[in-house]
Amino acid sequence: MLKVKDILAGNQRSGARMIRLIEDNDPNVFELLKELYSHACHAFIIGITGSPGVGKSTLIDALISEFRKLDLTVAVIAVDPTSPFSGGAILGDRLRMQRHATDKGVFIRSMASRGQKGGLSRATKDAAIILDAMGYEIIIIETVGAGQADFDITSLAHSTGIVTIPGTGDGIQAVKAGILETGDVFIVNKSDKPDADASVYELQMMISMRKLLETDWTPRVLKTIAQNGTGVKELANAFLFHFDFMKKNSLMDQKRKEQELLYFKTILKDLTLEKLLLFMETSEEYREVLKKIQSCAIDPLSAAELVFNKVCAFEKKLIKDEI
Amino acid sequence: METTNKIRVLIAKPGLDGHDKGAKIVALALRDAGYEVIYSGLHQTLDQIIQTASQEAVDVIGLSIMSGAHLPICEKLIAMMKEQGLNEIRLTVGGVIPYQDIPKLKEMGVAAVFPGGTSFEEITKGMNSLIER
Numbered sequence: 001m002l003k004v005k006d007i008l009a010g011n012q013r014s015g016a017r018m019i020r021l022i023e024d025n026d027p028n029v030f031e032l033l034k035e036l037y038s039h040a041c042h043a044f045i046i047g048i049t050g051s052p053g054v055g056k057s058t059l060i061d062a063l064i065s066e067f068r069k070l071d072l073t074v075a076v077i078a079v080d081p082t083s084p085f086s087g088g089a090i091l092g093d094r095l096r097m098q099r100h101a102t103d104k105g106v107f108i109r110s111m112a113s114r115g116q117k118g119g120l121s122r123a124t125k126d127a128a129i130i131l132d133a134m135g136y137e138i139i140i141i142e143t144v145g146a147g148q149a150d151f152d153i154t155s156l157a158h159s160t161g162i163v164t165i166p167g168t169g170d171g172i173q174a175v176k177a178g179i180l181e182t183g184d185v186f187i188v189n190k191s192d193k194p195d196a197d198a199s200v201y202e203l204q205m206m207i208s209m210r211k212l213l214e215t216d217w218t219p220r221v222l223k224t225i226a227q228n229g230t231g232v233k234e235l236a237n238a239f240l241f242h243f244d245f246m247k248k249n250s251l252m253d254q255k256r257k258e259q260e261l262l263y264f265k266t267i268l269k270d271l272t273l274e275k276l277l278l279f280m281e282t283s284e285e286y287r288e289v290l291k292k293i294q295s296c297a298i299d300p301l302s303a304a305e306l307v308f309n310k311v312c313a314f315e316k317k318l319i320k321d322e323i
Numbered sequence: 324m325e326t327t328n329k330i331r332v333l334i335a336k337p338g339l340d341g342h343d344k345g346a347k348i349v350a351l352a353l354r355d356a357g358y359e360v361i362y363s364g365l366h367q368t369l370d371q372i373i374q375t376a377s378q379e380a381v382d383v384i385g386l387s388i389m390s391g392a393h394l395p396i397c398e399k400l401i402a403m404m405k406e407q408g409l410n411e412i413r414l415t416v417g418g419v420i421p422y423q424d425i426p427k428l429k430e431m432g433v434a435a436v437f438p439g440g441t442s443f444e445e446i447t448k449g450m451n452s453l454i455e456r
Binding site for chain 1: 329331351353354355357358359360361362363367368370371374375377378379380407409
């Protein structure tokens, strides 16, 4: 049986099992999560994103070492894609981080995206709450190998690092809308390859063209070679510096508030959808509407409107019954 | 939301043997059967395997062993699993396992053995039956 106090005490087994229940949509875990929520406000959450194969996992492996040298405890959530065909997944991110598996100050959890678009899984936010409540000081979230429009991580991380490699495109790639607008730290990894400096220059150009206020954070661009750790100490420091900067300029509070609203809206959507699905499964009226659509007795637009009104009425009746 | 139980499996290679093609192919077959497979890579110590299984909250550990050391490895790992309270995790073993050793492994507490030559169908069927039990 899972207990709040075990999780607050940092018990890895309890934390791991609670994350599992969240992933599996266990109905009993909602109450537990509510109790933990107020305890989850201490960790610094770093997002690491970028295209497949740029070295995100290897970079995180090296980052863990740097943060551990500073005596900070670290939790990692590494998300890999779920197969749209079988529903299965190969979670191979932690393969690059296995040297930290037995360090008690490190917790690594692989997660499959389970159909969610945007680079994360539905359970990632809740898992971060659990890890924060367990007392981890740094939480690193590795997204699925990301495309230009996958930036859900910014609704969860306090600082987002975008990893790229030399030779990925000219200046126009760097100024496009999308993921590149969301980075707080840019990392040109595998920087021993040719054209690393050109990549750094393009990114710096992009940043210098932004209109930034004095109280705004100016994104950093750093070169790393994750495989041998070159530049990773500087990267760890850049994240910590960003954290301090946000705290000093009350950007952290602002960010927390924005993210809290987003989280609330997501939960509200989930709960509403749950009610809708229940209605669709159980209601005779709903089956009637389906038949009418099939026999062209009603058009899909009017039908959707009708069902929506019925769901609202259904919900009202439920509330009345409870009272 | 409806509950969406997925089976989570850790595929791990303990010790010094460096042949991981089999482990990777089994991982792929399990993915195609709808499992979430955590692949730990080569040269894992038993402590690493225990910690990984615990942090990842897996249902099954699948060891791939080609070195001939399956008996002592499994004996030690089962003892460690008990010590750590990982009672609900099932241990399975594949690789180069002589048939006469299978009863010994089962007696120790290994839930299923899939020696070289076992078809993917048999492996997924075997895994499924472990979870259903």
